[in-house]
Amino acid sequence: MNEKHPMDYLLREDRIPHIWCPGCGLGSSVSCFIMALEDSGLDLNKVVVVSGIGCTGRVAGYINLDSFHTTHGRAIPFATGLALANPELKVVVYSGDGDLIAIGGNHLIHAARRNINMTVICVNNFLYGMTGGQVGPTTPLYAKATTSPYGNFERPFNLVYLAAASGAVYVARWTALHLRRLTKSMTEALQKKGFSFIEIISPCPTSYARRNRLGDGLDQMKFYHDNSIIRHGADPKEADIGFQTKIVVGKFIDVERPDYHTFLTEGLAKVVGERK
Amino acid sequence: MIKDREILTGEHFMNGDFACAEGAIAAGCRFFAGYPITPASEIAERISERFPEVDGIYIQMEDELGSMAAILGASWAGVKSMTCTSGPGFSLMQENIGLGAMTETPCVVVNMQRGGPSTGLPTVLGQQDMMQARWGSHGDYEIIALSPSSPQELFDFTIKAFNLSEMYRVPALVMGDEVVGHMSEKVVIPPKEEIEVYPRRKYTGPAEEYLPYKPDEDLVPQMVAAGEGYRIHVTGLTHDEKGYPVVDAEAQKKLVPRLVNKIRKNAEKIIEIEETNTEDAEVIVLSYGISARTSFRAIELAEKEGIKVGMVKLITVWPFPEKRVYQLASKVAGFVVPEINCGQIVYEVERCVKGKTKVTLVSHPGGHIHDPRDIFQAIRNILK
Incomplete structure (x- = not known):
């Protein structure tokens, strides 16, 4: 019974059990991630995981790579410092929708605009899970949360549209059900130079599903199964998510644009070189 | 790197903000993240002009929260890093100054103080952030702060701040003000060999024996950088010597008094008057x-x-x-x-x-x- 799982070397076993609830999609997303790490062919000593605060913020602590668990909303600028100070690193920001889109939203759009070489994995459970299920900028219209007890009346962000419009060179969305496809997207994002963004729609049985009477984690997975539409190359603008509506998933954007560090250093070499 | 452009040895007639930037370069700073604010912008301007000559990275962030986070990240990539700001920006940096204190991340923050509170007197001086320097972030911690009174001291103390920050693994603050930042005076930049630069306290032993938060005798632990194969975990949560989060009173008792005492018990070595x-x-x-x-x-x-x-x-x-x-x-x-x-x-x-x-x-x-x-x-x- 003591046989090791072949992926164990990429997890900090001494930190398991993790803190996530039964039925949460975070665990399966991490499984995909460690498979993608292997598939990517990257030197894993040069891959760094940075998280912010929240349930997803704990990912950094479980993955056996150089990892940083930072402040709420600041994973992306922290990662910007790492990525620019040592361009040999592949920096992955793994955090939640509240962390990356609300308190950290400004950093997301600017890192994408600059095309900083990093992969941002945003696990979207439609609300603030760790603090007890409060409404957030991704909560679908009319969905209930502890601070929207009568339903949410704020229009949510469409994350893939936001990332694409801000300049991300790779944008994909999957649910926690799409393990094989998610792993493939993560692998592609890891191999891509520049700002890549992956949204993972994840069940939150404890807060989101319970309050909205959507059943348990399995029921949410069943919902994803019945309602996800795979549409590669779809216009991200058309991929809004409503309350219990169809979810458009797939790879939306995959384009080439020089990442910021390359663009900067090559540009400066031309100008400053002349000043010598 | 352009030869001989690292340390501009000689006598200059230079403003304080420029002298601060030159001090940072002389101390080995090669990453700067900042956000424009009067009266500190000239530091960023000077750095943005000078860094390409010394292979440094300048980035203008979207705000001061991001600037402070970015210099912490860069420091963990093994590069000496700095930001500069003034009152309102200093307020925004406080949370991540606390992250720097908790994760023991060397870095330098320059605050060219102006009159406050709030937007206050954007273009003229104040010395109203002195207690904020000490107590600005939440929780218990100790910090190092220096106070220059001339462009020459801005050069000298910026180097000193980098050295103390590396020695004690704590963010070091240079608490200038609008007048010292904007006045121009003689600044003497010594030859490279006369400038004392303290290196990072690096751990170079085997990974399996490394405890990232096990302190040396002076209560300061040794550091590695991301990408060196040590697979470290660094968190703003209360943590054990391994760096793993442990959220209980016992772990807090072991960690927080050490963070405070590494400054208090070494105070006589740090203090200069x-x-x-x-x-x-x-x-x-x-x-x-x-x-x-x-x-x-x-x-x-x-x-x-x-x-x-x-x-x-x-x-x-x-x-x-x-x-x-x-x-x-x-x-x-x-x-x-x-x-x-x-x-x-x-x-x-x-x-x-x-x-x-x-x-x-x-x-x-x-x-x-x-x-x-x-x-x-x-x-x-x-x-x-």
Whole structure:
């Protein structure tokens, strides 16, 4: 019974059990991630995981790579410092929708605009899970949360549209059900130079599903199964998510644009070189 | 790197902000993240112009929250890093200064103080962030802060800040102000070999034996960088020596007192003050930054009247030279503390003299330096 799982070397076993609830999609997303790490062919000593605060913020602590668990909303600028100070690193920001889109939203759009070489994995459970299920900028219209007890009346962000419009060179969305496809997207994002963004729609049985009477984690997975539409190359603008509506998933954007560090250093070499 | 452009050895007529930037480059800083703000923008401008010559990375972030986070990230990539700001931006940086203190991340934050609160006096001076420097982030921690009073000191103290930050693995603050930042004076940049630069306290042993938060005897742990194969975990949560989060009272008791004590127990090694004529003084003026320079004129006026006035000029403001202030307290009729705020460091002086002598604040709310005659009058009043 003591046989090791072949992926164990990429997890900090001494930190398991993790803190996530039964039925949460975070665990399966991490499984995909460690498979993608292997598939990517990257030197894993040069891959760094940075998280912010929240349930997803704990990912950094479980993955056996150089990892940083930072402040709420600041994973992306922290990662910007790492990525620019040592361009040999592949920096992955793994955090939640509240962390990356609300308190950290400004950093997301600017890192994408600059095309900083990093992969941002945003696990979207439609609300603030760790603090007890409060409404957030991704909560679908009319969905209930502890601070929207009568339903949410704020229009949510469409994350893939936001990332694409801000300049991300790779944008994909999957649910926690799409393990094989998610792993493939993560692998592609890891191999891509520049700002890549992956949204993972994840069940939150404890807060989101319970309050909205959507059943348990399995029921949410069943919902994803019945309602996800795979549409590669779809216009991200058309991929809004409503309350219990169809979810458009797939790879939306995959384009080439020089990442910021390359663009900067090559540009400066031309100008400053002349000043010598 | 462009040859011979790293350290601009020689005599310059240079403003304080530029001198600060040159000090950072001389100290080995190669990553800068900042956000424009008066009166600190000239530091960023100088760095953005100079860094390509020394293979440094300058990035203008979207705000000060991001700037502070970015320099922490860069420091963990193994590169010495800095940001600069003024009051409002300093407020925004506080949370991540706390992350720097908790994760023991060397970095330098320069605050060219202006008058506050809020937007206050954007273009003119204040010294109103001195207590914020000490207590600005939430939770218990100790910090190192230096106070320059001239462009030369901005050069010298910026290097000193980098060295202390590396030595004690704590964010080090350079608490300048608008006047020292914007004044131009002679700045002497020494040859490279005369500039003392303290390297990072690196761990180079085997990964399996490495405990990232196991302190050396002086309570400071050794550091590695991301990408070196050690697979470290660094968190702002209370953590054990492995760096793993442990959220309980026992772990807190082991960690937080060490973070505080690595500064407190090494305080005598960290603290630097400049004393003038304190041995036979009747009154001592204790001041820092630009107010210290104004005070020298007041002392001249007092000496003309035959009053023996000593001067304690703070180089390190935090940790505060409490032992020395207490020693001096029993020898003098009083301390005069001029500062451009409604009273901050004066409370620290009052705490340290333990009632043994009088302490008088010479306050100025900001926007201008003191009239030396106000300080002179306060010196006189002590002896009345």
